[in-house]
Amino acid sequence: MMVEKTPVLDTFTYVSLILGIVVVGFPILYAVIAATLSIEEVSRVPMSMIPGDQLFNNVSEAWNRGDLGTQLFNSFIMASGITIGKIVVSLFGAFSIVYFDYRFRGVVFAAVFCTLMLPVEVRILPTYEMAANLFGPLQSVWNTLGLDGIVSWFVGHDIEVSLDFSLLDSYAGLILPLTASATCTFLFRQFFLTIPEELCEAAKMDGASPMTFFWKVLFPLSKTNIAALVVIEFVYGWNQYLWPLLITTNPKMTTAVIGLHHLLPSPEDPPDWHIAMAGALIVMLPPVLVVLFMQRWFVKGLVEREK
Amino acid sequence: MIRKRSYFKTRSLPYLLILPQILITLTFFYWPAVQGVITSFQVSDPFGFRTKFVWFDNFIALFSDxxxxxxxxxxxxxxxxxxxxxxxxxxxxxxxxxxxxxxxxxxxxxxxxxxxxxxxxxxxxxxxxxxxxxxxxxxxxxxxxxxxxxxxxxxxxxxxxxxxxxxxxxxxxxxxxxxxxxxxxxxxxxxxxxxxxxxxxxxxxxxxxxxxxxxxxxxxxxxxxxxxxxxxxxxxxxxxxxxxxxxxxxxxxxxxxxxxxxxxxxxxxxxxxxxxxxxxxxxxxxxxxxxxxxxxx
Known part of the structure; x- marks a missing residue:
């Protein structure tokens, strides 16, 4: 905001911005250069800052060694599943909360909102147990009521009921627990509340059903918000760490961000940092591209979420 | 809570719409959170067969560790x-x-x-x-x-x-x-x-x-x-x-x-x-x- 001429301050501004961009970009630049070098070049001290010609070799080596094809596919399924799931679940949820009047509406909204205070990090083990057996709660109710005994008496011989349905090592397990979103529901609710009453009244007068109103009026109006959330939630889903780490043990089901640390050279191995960096670049590319190409939506989404 | 003046009057639809949200929230947020709180007041033997209610012993142990x-x-x-x-x-x-x-x-x-x-x-x-x-x-x-x-x-x-x-x-x-x-x-x-x-x-x-x-x-x-x-x-x-x-x-x-x-x-x-x-x-x-x-x- 230049309201007067301040040549010294302006120079300072430009210099610090350029410095800032260089400092922020340096780790990536360094990784890109390392990914183009051979092992001799990358382990030379200090490493050359002139790119080499090994990029293609390193990328394909990282791809094969880390089984990145499978893992990137898993990451993609997980990120898209979370994105679509979150948006669908919260769109319908917000529609229900804003456009209908029923008894528990306030309670429901409060309950959804309070999940903000329960990130997966504060309920690691019980959530894992839940995913390991979705029917766990039913089973514990069954056991507490002593229903085994009653059923045994009824049938005439000993019987043990055990309910078991596991989400471990499955796409459903990677996606489902992360599809409830307080922030998305809140955002859609706020947005729906700003939509003029007349639209809903007109739709009702024309005899439109609630779902017609949703698909013909609300959904098209929400497109900008949806686009913004797609960017944010895709990045969020792709970068998930703790949850996939907990519920996948099969390397074929793990995600790329988690699988990446297998490419890190340990002290006994040859220092294959060029391979590790090539792998890191592949894995970070999809969310970076999404953010760069949809920057306008992304910034809008971020700043909207704050309110 | 801020309210709209005009509503739809359909009976069961709003429940159906909010149902996925409720199910996921209860299954993966509230049930585990409650389980976590209960477990924090218990000790269990190494094989997990028996649990005992111990009030704040776990917390006392934690803050003296x-x-x-x-x-x-x-x-x-x-x-x-x-x-x-x-x-x-x-x-x-x-x-x-x-x-x-x-x-x-x-x-x-x-x-x-x-x-x-x-x-x-x-x-x-x-x-x-x-x-x-x-x-x-x-x-x-x-x-x-x-x-x-x-x-x-x-x-x-x-x-x-x-x-x-x-x-x-x-x-x-x-x-x-x-x-x-x-x-x-x-x-x-x-x-x-x-x-x-x-x-x-x-x-x-x-x-x-x-x-x-x-x-x-x-x-x-x-x-x-x-x-x-x-x-x-x-x-x-x-x-x-x-x-x-x-x-x-x-x-x-x-x-x-x-x-x-x-x-x-x-x-x-x-x-x-x-x-x-x-x-x-x-x-x-x-x-x-x-x-x-x-x-x-």
Missing amino acids: PLYLKSIATTLLFSGSVAIVSIGFGLFLASMANRVLKLTTLTRTLLIWPYAIAPAISGILWLFLLHPSYGVVAIGLENWFGIDWNPLLKSSNAMLMIVMASAWKNISYNFVFFLAGLQAIPRSLIEAAAIDGASPFRRFWTITFPLLSPTFFFVTVMTIIFSFFESFGVIHAVTQGGPGGSTNILVYKVYQDGFIGLNLGSSAAQSVVLMGLIILITVLQFKYVERKVQYMG
Whole structure:
């Protein structure tokens, strides 16, 4: 905001911005250069800052060694599943909360909102147990009521009921627990509340059903918000760490961000940092591209979420 | 709660629409949270056959465990440093970018992308940069300053490494918010002050910064939540809590004691402590933001 001429301050501004961009970009630049070098070049001290010609070799080596094809596919399924799931679940949820009047509406909204205070990090083990057996709660109710005994008496011989349905090592397990979103529901609710009453009244007068109103009026109006959330939630889903780490043990089901640390050279191995960096670049590319190409939506989404 | 005047009168549809949200919330949020709280008041034998209700024994044991107290101190040091570095840089760069009206979008593009990088990958990039044998920074420190830099063996170096990796990733997030906050401040206020002869620095501290305070508060809260919870990826991928527990922050300790060490009672108690913490932060945030909301653009 230049309201007067301040040549010294302006120079300072430009210099610090350029410095800032260089400092922020340096780790990536360094990784890109390392990914183009051979092992001799990358382990030379200090490493050359002139790119080499090994990029293609390193990328394909990282791809094969880390089984990145499978893992990137898993990451993609997980990120898209979370994105679509979150948006669908919260769109319908917000529609229900804003456009209908029923008894528990306030309670429901409060309950959804309070999940903000329960990130997966504060309920690691019980959530894992839940995913390991979705029917766990039913089973514990069954056991507490002593229903085994009653059923045994009824049938005439000993019987043990055990309910078991596991989400471990499955796409459903990677996606489902992360599809409830307080922030998305809140955002859609706020947005729906700003939509003029007349639209809903007109739709009702024309005899439109609630779902017609949703698909013909609300959904098209929400497109900008949806686009913004797609960017944010895709990045969020792709970068998930703790949850996939907990519920996948099969390397074929793990995600790329988690699988990446297998490419890190340990002290006994040859220092294959060029391979590790090539792998890191592949894995970070999809969310970076999404953010760069949809920057306008992304910034809008971020700043909207704050309110 | 704010209400619409016109409603649909369909009976069962609203329940059907909210059902997925309710099911997921109950199954994966509330049931586990309640289980966690119950477990935190119990001890179980090593095979998990029998459990005993022990009131606050797990919590008492936790807060008399020097390792846990050390982990609290580590977390405070870590979060504080991440907050100072990422908020400081974010605010500084945003105020600079806000002065250059023409190139704002370009600057934003060039600064935004670390946001898209997973914390674990950010950790791996910094591990390479700061690697004692191959990292350019380590070599620079050694050759120019004679510092024996080794984040794999030295506690303070390891801490500095995870702070850099976490703060770097968070600078862009903070930058975006500060820039949006700065752009929402009416130009007329700044111009009026300029006409009155206030220097750019004075204008920043007496007008811009106070008007930015809700954003500043929000960004601080988000950074603290990020460093408490999401930095798990950095720790797990890079230091695994080491060397010697020097980067074993609370959220990593919960995972290690519970999921790896299978110490159920203690891990549940740790989860409950974290739960209390995030509830406190969230409540504070809403109370404060509610009062200051008039500044919001």
